[in-house]
Amino acid sequence: xxxxxxxxxxxxxxxxxxxxxxxxxxxxxxxxxxxxxxxxxxxxxxxxxxxxxxxxxxxxxxxxxxxxxxxxxxxx
Ligand SMILES: [Zn+2]
Numbered sequence: 088x089x090x091x092x093x094x095x096x097x098x099x100x101x102x103x104x105x106x107x108x109x110x111x112x113x114x115x116x117x118x119x120x121x122x123x124x125x126x127x128x129x130x131x132x133x134x135x136x137x138x139x140x141x142x143x144x145x146x147x148x149x150x151x152x153x154x155x156x157x158x159x160x161x162x163x
Contacts, residue, residue: 096116098116108150115146115147116146117146118144119141119142119144120141122139123155140156
């Protein structure tokens with residue numbers, strides 16, 4: 088994990104939808120950027136791009152929701 092992008096948990100949206108935790112349905116998250124490993128980057132043929140994921144960590148249970156940047160989805 089890299090440096091935090093937010094010190095406090097906050098509501099988050101993904102693709103315009105309010106995110107609720109997959110596990111406990113809590114609605115506040117810590118947001119981080121994290122490097123994807125090379126296996127994931129290779130799977131999506133992402134040699135050309137910085138393989139960074141958006142991570143939203145549930146402030147209640149700690150579950151980590153991982154998301155590829157939209158630019159990767161369009162390419163994949
Ligand atoms: Zn949770």
